[in-house]
Amino acid sequence: MQLFLIFVLFSKLALSLQTETVIQFAYTEVVGRADTPVTTRTLNGVSIPWNDSAHGVDSLRDILFQTEQGPFLEKSLEIILDSFNHTTASNHTYQRMRKCQLDGYRVRWVSDLVRYDGADYLRLNGSTNTWTAAVPQAKALQQVWASDAARTRSERVCLENACTELLKDLAQAKHSALEDQESQAVMLVWVTLLAAASLLGLTFISFLLFKRQASNGSGHPGGQSAVKTVDYRA
Numbered sequence: 001m002q003l004f005l006i007f008v009l010f011s012k013l014a015l016s017l018q019t020e021t022v023i024q025f026a027y028t029e030v031v032g033r034a035d036t037p038v039t040t041r042t043l044n045g046v047s048i049p050w051n052d053s054a055h056g057v058d059s060l061r062d063i064l065f066q067t068e069q070g071p072f073l074e075k076s077l078e079i080i081l082d083s084f085n086h087t088t089a090s091n092h093t094y095q096r097m098r099k100c101q102l103d104g105y106r107v108r109w110v111s112d113l114v115r116y117d118g119a120d121y122l123r124l125n126g127s128t129n130t131w132t133a134a135v136p137q138a139k140a141l142q143q144v145w146a147s148d149a150a151r152t153r154s155e156r157v158c159l160e161n162a163c164t165e166l167l168k169d170l171a172q173a174k175h176s177a178l179e180d181q182e183s184q185a186v187m188l189v190w191v192t193l194l195a196a197a198s199l200l201g202l203t204f205i206s207f208l209l210f211k212r213q214a215s216n217g218s219g220h221p222g223g224q225s226a227v228k229t230v231d232y233r234a
């Protein structure tokens with residue numbers, strides 16, 4: 001029991017010591033196919049399922065991926081396809097990978113990457129908040145995105161907020177899980193004590209009964225003969 005409580009204490013300590021965190025949000029779609037978008041999130045490489053319990057949707061997902069819908073993405077996809085002389089008839093994949101590294105709840109750096117058919121296409125420089133083309137073909141899209149600095153800024157703020165919010169939600173969930181474990185441990189101590197006490201009580205009662213029976217002589221001969229009489233009549 002004590003060992004268990006010590007374990008709980010140590011996992012609490014580990015939670016407060018582990019301050020370096022990398023969170024990634026990823027969006028993938030097959031270009032031109034509305035049924036294919038997949039959004040994922042990971043914390044230090046571990047997948048964190050979306051929390052759809054609240055209102056049927058995860059508000060973080062809404063906030064973060066609203067930019068992946070609508071005319072801006074459609075226009076961007078067109079530019080990407082054009083840059084390779086591609087048509088949408090075959091499967092081409094568009095990906096957006098957004099990451100932040102946090103120190104405690106403070107965002108230390110962010111990275112933002114557009115990938116096309118599995119290769120890097122456009123990258124955000126986190127220190128200057130500007131886009132750079134990862135391949136020569138990306139020059140056209142880079143110019144379009146660079147011309148909308150306000151969008152780049154607000155998307156970055158959005159990402160940073162999503163990262164700290166996710167971390168806070170997870171810490172909250174872990175905290176209450178630990179509290180549950182602790183109250184379960186305390187409960188277990190009480191149950192064990194109660195069981196021990198009732199065992200002691202039963203032993204004592206048996207001892208008293210045994211003592212009484214010993215002083216009354218052996219058994220209840222009258223009762224037994226009465227039962228026998230009933231048996232013969234039947």
Ligand SMILES: *[C@@H]1O[C@H](CO)[C@@H](O)[C@H](O)[C@H]1NC(C)=O
Pocket residue numbers: 051053054169170172173
């Ligand atoms: C999921 O959503 C519920 C309701 O908003 C909240 O209480 C809970 O902490 C959330 N869990 C996580 C892991 O974010």
Ligand SMILES: *[C@@H]1O[C@H](CO)[C@@H](O)[C@H](O)[C@H]1NC(C)=O
Pocket residue numbers: 083084085137
């Ligand atoms: C796309 O086609 C144009 C004109 O036909 C050509 O100049 C260009 O090099 C092509 N681009 C690629 C990436 O193949």
Ligand SMILES: *[C@@H]1O[C@H](CO)[C@@H](O)[C@H](O)[C@H]1NC(C)=O
Pocket residue numbers: 089090091
């Ligand atoms: C596109 O991908 C789907 C699923 O991966 C596959 O069934 C289909 O044949 C592919 N189409 C083309 C044109 O490659």
Ligand SMILES: *[C@@H]1O[C@H](CO)[C@@H](O)[C@H](O)[C@H]1NC(C)=O
Pocket residue numbers: 125126127128
């Ligand atoms: C970001 O831009 C700065 C200033 O131009 C440059 O020094 C730095 O190397 C760039 N970082 C990356 C990852 O390209």
